[in-house]
Amino acid sequence: SAEYCITMCRHGESEWNQKNLFCGWYNANLSKKGHEEAKRAGKAIKDEGIKFDIAYTSVLKRAQDTLNHILEVSGQTKIPIVSTWRLNERHYGGLTGQNKVEAVETFGEEQVAIWRRSYDVPPPEMEPEHPFYDDILNDPIYKDGPPREKFPKTESLKLCIERSMPFFYSTVIPQLKKGKNVIIAAHGNSLRGIVKSLERMTPEQIMGLNLPTGIPFQYRLDGLFRPIGTMRFLGDEETVTKAIEEVANQTKKK
Template sequence: AFISNNLLTFPRSRPFPLSIAWPAASFIFAVNFSGAVGKMAKYTIVMVRHGESEWNQKNLFCGWYDANLSQKGEEEAAAAGVALKNANFKFDIAHTSVLTRAQKTLAAALKGIGQEDIPIEKTWRLNERHYGGLTGLNKAETAAKYGEDQVQIWRRSFDVPPPAMEKDHAYYDNIVNDPRYAQAPPKDQFPMFESLKLTIERTLPYWNDVIIPQLKEGKKILIAAHGNSLRGIVKHLDNMSEEAIMGLNLPTGIPFVYELDENFKPVVSMKFLGDEETVKKAMEAVAAQGKAK
């Protein structure tokens, strides 16, 4: 281990090195995958997964279904705003998906820092991964039926997609004919399922074509999105292996920070604005969703 930028950082050979920031009073917990040494940060970007949704609470595969925030999720979103305020963050622009749970999380976070009026860009490219035929199913019941290993593959593997959403699926019309998708994606490209690989393929163009140019302009950016769209960005930034990304569970409602060098490579990766124990428990709760009860 070595110390860099006040972080205790471990070599990249470990799949999930954890590092704890000092001083303890800062209440910042960091997971540093890239371990960039001797680089100066030029850009800072903050991301947050939406607060717990009503379908998270029920342990259902959600994907593109437009579930609202649960009461706990609303509290998490408000807490995200407090964390950003305590860390003295201010933003020029924010980005989110077209789904309510991410938009409400963003709104609460911006309210917490008194920046409700900044520009907000909404895109389907930041949507959650499309869970196809699994949409609406209980994760624990599905694990009991198909086995925890299979559900873990569907939830966290890189390139194995879930079963497709067929036209007779209970939520097919609800999702496919939603007015928010009237313009995009094109109907002939509308996903009926997505692996993480496919999610990354539609998320990264937005990162490269929209986010990166705005960072180059000097804009301070907040992204409020979803577990898998954000996992895709994290995998890209930290050049994580397919094996490593399977084990990454992003907690709901806890903002995390990336500091990037002039080449948009991480100097500091995934610095959570939360204490270590809270972040750890939140990650474990997400991981446990795919287990049979």
């Protein structure tokens, strides 16, 4: 039966990843390191000789800039790029803009771990008084959705999956079926959602999975779009291992 391959990449480190702030739908820029990571991701793609037919990304610039670096470095800027809010990071609600270590000090390690990694417990809602409420709601990047009355105030991973996977199945999968080579440049949690769905992971299994910034990974998929083997990271093993550990340690005091 048919076999498919899909490549994904979490954006490079953002300025808010660097400051260890909950980011969600805040439109943070890549940090200097993030730009470097994205270029290195492009180099890994180039070295493997991977050519894409179409690219998908979120409406957030950290993901778009990462994709652009990858396509530039690997010499394939002419391919179509589709951007959608459905691939955005999960909305971090009232936590948006808070320091992750300070959140642990305020709410306790257990509560913050639940907000960050539980499957279906969303963080507290973003209230209209929140410093970034208006900026996010009125940003023209959301002119094509979500509609005002459905605009998220917070999202669990489950809620994120409920708006990302319909897009994935209706738009990305048909491209794979046509034999197209696809890359998705997105976010820690929006990609964890796709990984959970592809791998049919339980809520407990996905809790333990953290994706590193700026390191592309690939799945081979069988005819029913089930993974053949585990995800394969592109790049040297040392970089990959170190990056995964860093994400896991974000709420530990240094």
